[in-house]
Amino acid sequence: MPILRAAALLLADGRLPTGGHAHSGGVETAVATGAVRTLADLREYCRGRLHAAGCTAAGLAAAAAGGLDLTRLDAEADARCPSPTLRATSRRLGRHLLRTARHLWWSDRLAAAAETPHGPHQPVALGCLAFAAGLGPHDAALIAALDSITPPAAAAVRLLGLDPFAVHGMLARLSGEADDVAGRVAGPAAAGELPSRSAPLLDYYAEHHDTMEVRLFAS
Template sequence: MGTVQTGTPMADLTGLPALMQLADGRFPTGGHAHSGGFEAAAQREGINDLPAMEEFLIGRLRTTGLVAAAFTAAACQYFHQAMAADQGASLLDRLAPLGRELDARTPSPVLRTVSRRLGRQLIRTGRVVWPHQGLDRLASVPGQGVHQPVGLGAVAAAAGQPPAHAAVAAAQESIAGPATAAVRLLGLDPFAVNAVVARLGAEVVRVASEATGPADGPASALPASAGYLLDVSAEFHATWEVRLFAS
């Protein structure tokens, strides 16, 4: 009998389980409580069916998703470099510009707070799943903590992932959260919703590839694609007395 050719050596797949965990909505980072702006958009923009939801996901992926993926890849790259150079002594200094640049790209105070809250939860979870002295240093950051993309990039690095993989996880997360929210908010067919997410896989990879390009450069050179309606809607959403999601 001939040898079965699997095509890809198993050694090349060693990082896949970690990546799948980071992109999984069940990973305990608090993201399940957030709709990625979908709850507010559904009401303000009249999103009530599958095609409208798909347009929302595409728009979010190509704007805030691209920014999140780029900053996640950069944080992963900076984390690896800092730990290789001096075991983390300069880690906070390396990552600090990412936080400032993300603040500048997030006009909504509500979304800045949400991002740092999710980043703090990511670090907390990452320290349990992949114990690492670099994550311990980030957990000691005073105040509100690091932004979500910075936290995701750091946790990805602690899990042994390269920046390109971290960017894929961030890009996927940018649509997976709102898609899950759409099922709960609109009562859409979960099979149909997941079919949309699956069809967007090639676009997720394209966005992640674009995001990874400048990861080794200065934070100021990272993408600044904007989804300003998300910022406006976030401020509006925060005033609701009754809401299903925190954001």
């Protein structure tokens, strides 16, 4: 069993100032369209997001932490994100993460990521930061997997007025699946075999979100 390190806990902390609190992971659109109304709906939404976008993000983060070429990873991340809005959001969050990284750990690899045109994708930046913190591909994958479900869960509490204790109970029940996703993709991704799980509805939600006249979140 991998050793849990304090640096990993810090990077997984939702209070880390990376700009993620301003994004709903698509759940704001899901709520607006009626797809997510209850805690049970939210559980299935987060589960689907974990095994699709979360799996892909975990692989990219693990590959970045494992030292794979950043130019290749940037292209791989673009290819796995057909929504222009989601690509822009991912890069925006990547730039926010690099700004935070300058106050935590810094490295030549993070500096190279900062040179990516328009900024690195968020999971790539996360993997580079994990490496700078002395963490490995599995740590990076697990943090990315968790990050795929915690923002929409937190957003749903605000959007639907759900009981935060019940929402965190739901996250706890999904934590084993997050472990499984990270454990499954970390090794192959670090060796260059990247997952490519898609969720077309998330792409639709991202594009639809831009057309909403009233919205609480940036995405």
